[in-house]
Amino acid sequence: MSATRSTLEEAPARRTGGAQPALLLWLAGCLAITLALTFGGLLVGASSIHTSIGWILAPHAQSSIVLWQIRLPRTVGAWLAGALLGLAGAIAQGVFRNPLAEPYLLGTASGAALGVTLSLFAGGASVGAFAWADRLGLTGAAWIGACASMALTILLARGVLQTASLLLSGIVVGFLLSAVTALLLLSKPQMWRTMQVFLLGSTGFLGWPSVALLAAVFFVCAIPATLLSRGLDALTLGEDTAQSLGLSLPALRLTLLGIVSLATAAAVGEVGIIGFVGLVAPHLVRETLSVNHRPLLIASPLCGGALLQAADLVSRFIIQPAELPVGAVTACLGGAYLAFLLWRRSRNA
Amino acid sequence: MIGNSRSWRPGRRARGFALGAGVLALAHAAAAVALVLRDDLGRSVDAPNDPRRVITLLPSLTETVCALGACDRLVATGRFDNWPPEIVKLPKVGGLGDVNIEQIVELHPDLVLYSNAQRVGARLSELGIAAFALQTDRYADIGRTVRIVGRLLGVPARAAALNARIRREVAQVRAEALAARRGAAPRVYFEVDPAPYAAGPASYIGELLTMLGARNIVGAALGAFPLLNPEYVVRRDPDVIFVARADAPHLAARPGWAGITAVREHRLCSFSQKTRDLIMRPGPRVAEGMRAIADCLKREAP
Amino acid sequence: MPEALAVPPAQAQALACRDLAVAYGARTVLEGVSLEILAGRWTAVVGPNGCGKSTLLRVLAGLQAAQSGVITLQGRSLAAWPRRERARRLGWLAQTAATTDLTAAQVVALGRFAHGGWLAHRDVDDDAAIERAMRATGSLEWAARRVSTLSGGERQRVHLARVLAVEAPVLLLDEPTTHLDPPHQEDIARLLRRQAHSCGVSVVSAIHELSLALTADRLIVLGARGVVGHGTVREALHGDWLSQAFGKRIDVVDHAGVPLWRPALEAGAHD
Numbered sequence: 010m011s012a013t014r015s016t017l018e019e020a021p022a023r024r025t026g027g028a029q030p031a032l033l034l035w036l037a038g039c040l041a042i043t044l045a046l047t048f049g050g051l052l053v054g055a056s057s058i059h060t061s062i063g064w065i066l067a068p069h070a071q072s073s074i075v076l077w078q079i080r081l082p083r084t085v086g087a088w089l090a091g092a093l094l095g096l097a098g099a100i101a102q103g104v105f106r107n108p109l110a111e112p113y114l115l116g117t118a119s120g121a122a123l124g125v126t127l128s129l130f131a132g133g134a135s136v137g138a139f140a141w142a143d144r145l146g147l148t149g150a151a152w153i154g155a156c157a158s159m160a161l162t163i164l165l166a167r168g169v170l171q172t173a174s175l176l177l178s179g180i181v182v183g184f185l186l187s188a189v190t191a192l193l194l195l196s197k198p199q200m201w202r203t204m205q206v207f208l209l210g211s212t213g214f215l216g217w218p219s220v221a222l223l224a225a226v227f228f229v230c231a232i233p234a235t236l237l238s239r240g241l242d243a244l245t246l247g248e249d250t251a252q253s254l255g256l257s258l259p260a261l262r263l264t265l266l267g268i269v270s271l272a273t274a275a276a277v278g279e280v281g282i283i284g285f286v287g288l289v290a291p292h293l294v295r296e297t298l299s300v301n302h303r304p305l306l307i308a309s310p311l312c313g314g315a316l317l318q319a320a321d322l323v324s325r326f327i328i329q330p331a332e333l334p335v336g337a338v339t340a341c342l343g344g345a346y347l348a349f350l351l352w353r354r355s356r357n358a
Numbered sequence: 359m360i361g362n363s364r365s366w367r368p369g370r371r372a373r374g375f376a377l378g379a380g381v382l383a384l385a386h387a388a389a390a391v392a393l394v395l396r397d398d399l400g401r402s403v404d405a406p407n408d409p410r411r412v413i414t415l416l417p418s419l420t421e422t423v424c425a426l427g428a429c430d431r432l433v434a435t436g437r438f439d440n441w442p443p444e445i446v447k448l449p450k451v452g453g454l455g456d457v458n459i460e461q462i463v464e465l466h467p468d469l470v471l472y473s474n475a476q477r478v479g480a481r482l483s484e485l486g487i488a489a490f491a492l493q494t495d496r497y498a499d500i501g502r503t504v505r506i507v508g509r510l511l512g513v514p515a516r517a518a519a520l521n522a523r524i525r526r527e528v529a530q531v532r533a534e535a536l537a538a539r540r541g542a543a544p545r546v547y548f549e550v551d552p553a554p555y556a557a558g559p560a561s562y563i564g565e566l567l568t569m570l571g572a573r574n575i576v577g578a579a580l581g582a583f584p585l586l587n588p589e590y591v592v593r594r595d596p597d598v599i600f601v602a603r604a605d606a607p608h609l610a611a612r613p614g615w616a617g618i619t620a621v622r623e624h625r626l627c628s629f630s631q632k633t634r635d636l637i638m639r640p641g642p643r644v645a646e647g648m649r650a651i652a653d654c655l656k657r658e659a660p
Numbered sequence: 661m662p663e664a665l666a667v668p669p670a671q672a673q674a675l676a677c678r679d680l681a682v683a684y685g686a687r688t689v690l691e692g693v694s695l696e697i698l699a700g701r702w703t704a705v706v707g708p709n710g711c712g713k714s715t716l717l718r719v720l721a722g723l724q725a726a727q728s729g730v731i732t733l734q735g736r737s738l739a740a741w742p743r744r745e746r747a748r749r750l751g752w753l754a755q756t757a758a759t760t761d762l763t764a765a766q767v768v769a770l771g772r773f774a775h776g777g778w779l780a781h782r783d784v785d786d787d788a789a790i791e792r793a794m795r796a797t798g799s800l801e802w803a804a805r806r807v808s809t810l811s812g813g814e815r816q817r818v819h820l821a822r823v824l825a826v827e828a829p830v831l832l833l834d835e836p837t838t839h840l841d842p843p844h845q846e847d848i849a850r851l852l853r854r855q856a857h858s859c860g861v862s863v864v865s866a867i868h869e870l871s872l873a874l875t876a877d878r879l880i881v882l883g884a885r886g887v888v889g890h891g892t893v894r895e896a897l898h899g900d901w902l903s904q905a906f907g908k909r910i911d912v913v914d915h916a917g918v919p920l921w922r923p924a925l926e927a928g929a930h931d
């Protein structure tokens with residue numbers, strides 16, 4: 010029977026032959042850069058110059074703090090947030106059978122932003138780092154906001170079964186909640202600058218509590234998603250066909266959309282609204298690795314994590330000691346990639 | 359070379375008439391338009407002589423007008439203007455972005471003073487109202503604004519006196535601050551926003567800090583309000599941190615910040631909202647603002 | 661060429677419906693439909709455009725709710741079957757062959773979903789079923805190609821293989837031969853006949869190609885107002901159901917024992 014299997018699965022057709030090694034190489038490259046910048050004293054600054062070995066072997070108290078309490082959690086946190094967004098994007102594209110779907114489709118970004126705004130108003134404090142409870146509170150507010158917006162979208166669309174209605178009502182809810190957020194911020198203009206950084210994304214104050222939270226959410230989302238990957242494959246054949254194969258469409262969609270909203274909410278709550286990662290990561294995986302959802306749902310988080318990590322490193326060190334909002338960097342990268350896709354499409358047409 | 363004076367006699371009366379007419383014309387013109395000045399947006403403004411009804415759209419401009427003793431000429435102010443207390447009851451015609459043009463027109467002002475960050479000038483002059491833009495971002499703008507507003511209001515002498523007073527007060531605060539310093543110049547981090555946005559030396563606050571002898575951990579090359587990498591603050595280890603009152607208790611919770619000297623030894627300066635307004639406004643009360651900063655520095659610096 | 665195999669006697673009804681009524685909003689598509697789908701027979705559903713062939717198949721497959729009526733699958737009410745078991749017993753083929761970036765083999769493998777479920781790995785039985793189905797539809801040679809790169813006909817055969825891989829006792833196929841060229845249409849017809857007669861599968865296919873439909877065992881003829889008649893092909897020809905359904909615009913003639921259709925000649929028109 011192994012002969013049978015090999016007949017059926019010679020090699021899944023790939024667009025370019027050496028693409029899978031390329032993807033792995035690129036992932037490895039991101040990891041290497043991360044390690045270098047994290048552990049290397051390369052860009053410490055003029056006031057003190059440490060070698061990479063020096064940092065590890067004889068850590069000066071302050072450089073140890075910078076390394077273990079600032080750089081490492083920011084890097085790991087950026088990776089986790091990117092992984093969550095990549096996962097959410099891959100699922101969203103599968104559920105809606107649309108390669109342009111992305112995690113913020115159902116208005117979850119606007120809902121999370123509104124949640125954060127309301128909690129800032131209530132707390133009167135800032136989008137900075139807090140202790141566990143406060144961090145949970147801020148992320149919790151983001152999650153409640155995201156879930157509420159998703160519920161509103163589903164309510165408006167009258168159920169999860171009509172794709173077009175879902176998409177439309179997602180747009181409507183997104184605009185509505187953005188407007189409410191803007192109105193709230195107008196009444197307190199001093200919060201504009203704070204919310205601007207949130208809206209453009211920043212890993213600024215990611216500490217280990219945030220990283221733990223992101224990791225927990227990642228496992229809670231990734232494991233069920235991978236289990237449901239066959240259902241997503243079946244969905245690509247059409248909803249009726251999927252149903253005839255034995256899938257419960259409402260239950261599947263509700264679960265998947267719930268995962269998308271949880272992952273998005275956690276990411277947005279911790280690092281703000283970062284665009285393009287959720288859109289581009291599944292694309293890259295589909296181009297280079299596989300369209301089948303099991304490998305797609307495993308590789309998209311990896312790709313998304315590497316992407317966001319790379320963007321975060323760029324944003325942190327390109328104009329250091331000042332930094333760019335990481336959402337702006339991902340927008341540039343994502344925009345460039347989409348422009349490249351467009352160019353390639355017109356060339357092939 | 360003037361020729362024989364007797365040869366001028368025939369045209370003298372004519373010239374006298376011409377001169378008289380000219381003076382009259384000028385006087386008439388002067389009565390309507392005393393000054394044609396170029397404001398800080400580069401626009402040419404026909405400012406009236408002795409304006410009696412003045413509207414100011416920025417708190418520092420309001421304070422300047424009142425400090426020049428012309429508070430009674432104000433008929434309306436901007437929304438955020440809260441000093442001196444007597445102007446609080448005046449109608450408010452809008453904030454930084456949303457100025458109510460209709461309301462301004464209804465009040466028939468002679469002159470409107472606004473910030474060069476607001477975009478009302480063109481509209482108001484279309485409606486026939488004299489609107490003068492002033493830049494009020496830096497320390498040097500204070501004296502300039504006082505002088506120009508003094509000229510616009512027709513009280514140049516008072517403006518000069520005000521400027522002299524301000525200079526005197528500032529010099530006094532600076533001298534006291536330097537005298538009270540215990541050791542080396544304190545290294546300071548001024549947080550404008552918890553993103554974190556810092557006040558660099560190129561900003562107004564930064565200039566005040568520099569004048570008080572403090573050293574900003576942020577270099578001049580980064581601009582007025584750079585968005586910092588939080589790790590940078592940890593690495594530079596400032597002696598004193600200026601932070602908003604609401605954020606002060608949470609500084610230690612930021613990753614890595616508990617190790618900063620200023621956080622560990624609790625050398626934090628926070629101000630009430632009123633004082634913060636005072637400090638952030640480049641206006642006639644600059645010395646008071648500097649004093650607030652200097653007092654805190656004196657208390658908290660090592 | 662008619663099959664030389666003897667046709668086994670008809671077995672119990674695999675699928676039946678009674679007083680089925682289906683409407684889209686205010687528009688009634690089917691009314692008072694009572695049918696029996698016999699096991700081991702190939703039943704073709706024919707009728708003019710818009711008469712409800714696809715709708716009937718979808719309702720029988722449980723994909724669309726009927727306004728009234730009862731459907732029974734193997735003696736039990738359709739709604740009473742647990743979802744997974746029903747999927748194992750009912751295979752349904754959509755009219756439009758979906759394009760996807762999955763490979764043909766992966767698409768056919770999805771047909772085994774009802775047997776394994778979410779976590780199941782493909783075992784020996786699955787592989788054998790997949791290979792059988794692909795071989796029968798002649799799609800084995802492009803097993804590793806992405807479905808989006810295949811032609812319409814090739815795609816259709818891949819999807820047909822998927823339905824066959826389910827190995828369900830009842831197959832509901834909506835236009836399984838539309839994009840195929842005549843030789844392949846004949847292949848599929850032969851395949852369906854074999855499935856029905858040798859494997860005891862009940863095959864119901866909506867076919868708009870009348871000549872092909874007339875090679876089936878039984879016919880369900882739908883007209884503008886519901887079922888014109890259902891029974892064997894001979895009964896259909898005797899009862900002139902086809903002319904009734906198509907508004908007297910077609911004639912069925914017998915050519916060397918094979919029923920063929922042709923447009924009805926108008927009175928006064930010359931040959």
